[in-house]
Amino acid sequence: MVDVDAVAAELYGLRPEEFTAARDARAATARKAGQRAEAKRIAALHKPTRAVWAANRLARADADRARHLLEIGQGLREAHRTLSGEDLRKLSHQQHVVIAAMAGEARRLAGEAGKGLSTGVQREVEQILRGVLADPDAAEAWARGVLEKAPPQAVGFAEVAPAPGTEPRPQQHEPEPRPEQEPKPDPEPKPDPEPKPDPEPEADTREAERTRREAALAEEALARAETERAQARTGLGALDEEIGRLEERLERARAERERLAAVAQDADRRHREAEREAKAARAAARKARPR
Structure with missing residues (x-):
């Protein structure tokens, strides 16, 4: 009986250039054993890119660190669900x-x-890890070292809906008392004014929710900007190292x-000296000929 999960774990531990031949061989073995469904699933496994392969290798090499990253992702989703700006800021920096x-x-x-990974591929690995934080399914596959392809680029946790009832109630302000005024007599009676509709009791709450959500999204935007800035600095550092190596070369x-x-x-x-010697030797040879 072919265990597809075990086959996937084996295949995604190989180098990318070894993947296709090994996958096709495992699928052929399953077909010969009459396990057509398993063979189809194995044949459908995607060959990983260099960045996905490196990310899988990272998860396999250090399960504790992988688990720690996934815990950060869970915390970020929870912070977004509750719109906790302080938690979002701390966890984003930690991320x-x-x-x-x-x-x-x-x-x-x-x-x-x-x-070896180029600077560009290393940045792809970072994007994969950020995508893993926002995608629980990709996170589960990556933690086992069997991520098939890079998850969609993460742009935050906007798809996580806030939990109901987590928004703080707005502060209620008591209306200022208005001074009593003596009514002035009117020569003619005036009709009663039309009653104004009572304001919707939830309008202020909705406005507070909108403001709080915008604040949380702003915290995420700040975190992304900090990450982009750090990536740029990392890229500059890598380029400086490359420039240093090129200067040494x-x-x-x-x-x-x-030297050459x-x-x-x-x-x-030596060539000039050899030419002079050859010229002198030829002259001597001519003189030595019998007349």
Whole structure:
């Protein structure tokens, strides 16, 4: 009996270039065993991109850290559900710190496996981890190291509806007393004014809810801006490192050029000397010919 989950766990532990051949072989084995449904499920597994492979490898290498990241995601969803701005701010900062560290670790692990990650692919890993935080299904697959493809890019937790009854009631202000005035006699009786409709009792509450929700979304926007700023700084740091490596290579290339220039100069000198010697030898040979 073919265990599709076990096969998936095995396949997503392979390098991306090894995936397709191994998947097709496992599907063929299931078909030969008469397990057509299992074979179809195995054949439908997606080959992971380099970034997805690195993210899966990260989850497999450190289950505790993966679980910690998922706990942050659960806390963020809960904070959004209750529109807790303070919790959103703290958890968003914690999310950035953990994701940046984990993406760096993913790059190191990929390098150990002989598959270095470029700065662009490392940023893709960060996007995958943010998507995992907002998508419980993707989070479950990633935690087992069998994420098939990158989840949709996360733009916050706007799809999480606030829990009913979590909005604070607005402050009630007592109306200021109006001074009593003596009615002035009218020469003619006036008709009673039309009664004004009572304001909707929930209007103020809805306005407070809207304001609180906008504040929570603003906190998320701030957190995203902080993450983007940190990503830009990480990218700049990576570029500075790359520039440093290129400058070292350039320095070595210049030193090698100077060495080769000296070798070429010495070869030119020896060539000139050899030409003079050959010319002298030819002249001597002509003189030595019998007349």
